[in-house]
Amino acid sequence: MTPMSVDRRRVCRVFAAFAGVVVGFFAVMMGPAAPASAHAALVASDPGNGTIVPDAPNKITLNFSESVALLSGKIQVLAPDGSRADQGEPTADGGTVSIPLRSGGGRGTYLVSYRVLSADSHPVGGSLTYSVGAASATPTATVDDTKVDPVVRAVIPVGKYLGYAGLVLLVGPTLVLALLWPHRLSRVGPGRLVWTGVGLVAFSTLLALWLQAPYSTGSGIFDVRVGDLRDVLGSTFGAIMLVRLGVICAAALLLRPMLRGNGADSKTDLALLGVLGVAALATWPLTGHPTASPVAGVSVVVDAIHLAAMSVWLGGLVMLVGFLLRKADGRELGAILPIWSRWAATSVAALIVAGVIQALIEVSSLDGLINSTYGRLILVKVGLVAIVLGVAWYSRKLVMSKAAEESPGSLRRVVWVELAITAVVIGVTSALVQISPPRTAEAASTAAASTTITKTLTNDKMALQIDVFPATVGNNSIHLYAYTPDNKPLTVVEWSATAALPSKGIEPIEIPLLRITDFHAVGDIALPSAGEWTFKVTARTSDIDQSTLSTTATIR
Incomplete structure (x- = not known):
């Protein structure tokens, strides 16, 4: 084989992986192109939307399908003459928001506009009207409390994509270095990979903290005020993000001796890294759809397992194709590949089971699977995963036949294909977390039907x-x-x-x-x-x- 043919194959493999990453980013950018999604639904109000009441109420009650948090200055009630009819600060108790009103409200139509944060950290905005005595012209709101800046909407899933990629480069390679890496091989290359993962996770976390401010308030990406950031840091979302940063910093300290090769056998460090890994993985579902699930405890655990399985599988594949299949000899591969094959099979099984449970909870019906954007993206993800599983089955067949130990080049080509496709899968996943699941739409439609x-x-x-x-x-x-x-x-x-x-x-x-x-x-x-x-x-x-x-x- 000539050097030129080797270079061509290398270029083709790099191009395949790069194409997967590009298509993954494309999936991220296209996923949230629909109107901004609300992940909690207003299911009832008192007074009801569009109703006429004989006397002016002393408060307005909004009932949402899940717990919500208040945003400063984002709830207002306008009287028929355009003046503010609300008085004092609104309060939230779970999914119920109470808005106190001034006494002696006049006759006519009132406009209630609101913007709150749902339990999964997504903003929920909207408006309703009611009339006292008789209807009149509806007052005009001064701000649109339903909007999300398009740049913010586009950058958020990109940040999530980088976070998922960081998990892959951090979790899988660390596990391989700790348990499967041959002592004679240098750890410099894998170490750079792990540090890249640490950097991506930390950067995506800081980016998420910044973006949450304009995402919550509806402002531009560079229109963030100190008070907005203070509100984010004081919220549940901010607390979880700070925990993630703390865990990443602690893990980085423990990773340094391992990556240098002088602390890889420390069982205490490995145990601590395992605990930190579980804590870090839990921060993703705690700021997403699982927290608002009908069975939140189950959803959080299942989502964490889903992320862990993905990170172990894909991170291990990166280590195989990037280092082990190029540098390990036949004897070393003979010991490593069967163990890795079992790891991969377990990870894939956990990935499938966790994914099915997640889909059943979030989609809940065949109609939701077929007729919603969320459901259709689930189907796309299932199709891509099916292709990846077919490729993974072929790679496992190569491992079991021992051919990969003698000629690892064929296995490397197969793994490159797996990685390229899974880059797209991660992109679809990043888009999914920004879209309302069908259960939210069903809650809203049920409320509309029963009002x-x-x-x-x-x-x-x-x-x-x-x-x-x-x-x-x-x-x-x-x-x-x-x-x-x-x-x-x-x-x-x-x-x-x-x-x-x-x-x-x-x-x-x-x-x-x-x-x-x-x-x-x-x-x-x-x-x-x-x-x-x-x-x-x-x-x-x-x-x-x-x-x-x-x-x-x-x-x-």
């Missing part, structure tokens, strides 16, 4: 508002409000109402009503079946005047 239905009916004598809550089969509350044609409260002497579902042969059911105020009545009814219900209301306003109005509403 209050409000209908306003009018004739020449009155305007009648009907509120049905929740709009689902089961026990329901009916609120009735009567107004004059010019939206002033109208006294009703006597109320009566019925509900019927003609499509299923359900005759009108009398709704028992209680008169709360002169123009407001409330009743309870159990609607037994889903469908388009007909509600008929009669309001008697004097001994001789009464109005009967009817409407339909979809009950799910």
Whole structure:
């Protein structure tokens, strides 16, 4: 074989790995190109969105699908005239946010805008309206609390990609150096690889701390204030990132003698490195989707196992293709490769099991797998992993046949292919952590389906508002409000109402009503079946005047 052909093959292998990294970055950049995702959903509010209440409330309550944290100055309530209607600081208790209001609020439509942090450190923004007495023009918000700066949105997953790459270069090579590295071989090259991993993890962590400030507040990447950074460092996210930095610094001190070759046999150092490794790996799921999972404890453990398996497998492959298959002799490879093959098989098995459990928790349904961006990326990841497993099976076959010990070049080519494809898999993973899982969308849609239905009916004598809550089969509350044609409260002497579902042969059911105020009545009814219900209301306003109005509403 001529030197020129060797150089060409080397160039091809380097190009294959480089192409994998480039495509991985491309997957990262394309993944979050959709609108900014919220990882908690507003499931209810009091007053409800779009409802009309007879009197001004003294507070507003927002209920989210998971725990949220407040962002300073990011919740406001605007009165119909555009002035601030909120008073004092809002409070958060789990997924419930309470906003105190000024007393004596006037009639008209109010705008509530909010931006909070969900349990997985992603910002959640939105707005809703309610009216006191009667609807009016909606006040205009001065800021958009749903936006995320596009540069910040693009750089965050790139930082995550670098962090995952750092884990791969840190965990796998350290394990190989500690347990499989031949004593006669220099540790300079692998040491540089490990230090690169340490640097990437530390850099990605510092970058994440910086980016969390504009990501939370919706500002630009260079518009970060000292107070914003202080808020990040004081949050759960900041605390976990600081723990990660501390663990990395402690690990670096223990790694120095190992990488020099004079402390590799220290069992105490190896045990401490193992503990630090577990602590470092746990910081990734503690700032992501697993913390907001319905089974958070299971999700955090499974995600940590997923990361550990990936880091051991891919980091070991890097050591094989970069050093061992080039420098180790046949006798050494004969001892190393069977052990590595078992490690790889165990890591892959853990990777698959953990990945399946994660997908079942986050996707939860076939529809979510097929019809959501998150689910489709999962399918892409599964397809790529299937290809990698096929290549890994072939490489294991080479190892078992002993051919790799005599001619390691063929195994090196196979491993290069594995690494190129897995670079793309890491890119897809980096995009996934920025996208709302289907369970979030399902929580939001369930909330939308079960919120209050409000209908306003009018004739020449009155305007009648009907509120049905929740709009689902089961026990329901009916609120009735009567107004004059010019939206002033109208006294009703006597109320009566019925509900019927003609499509299923359900005759009108009398709704028992209680008169709360002169123009407001409330009743309870159990609607037994889903469908388009007909509600008929009669309001008697004097001994001789009464109005009967009817409407339909979809009950799910």
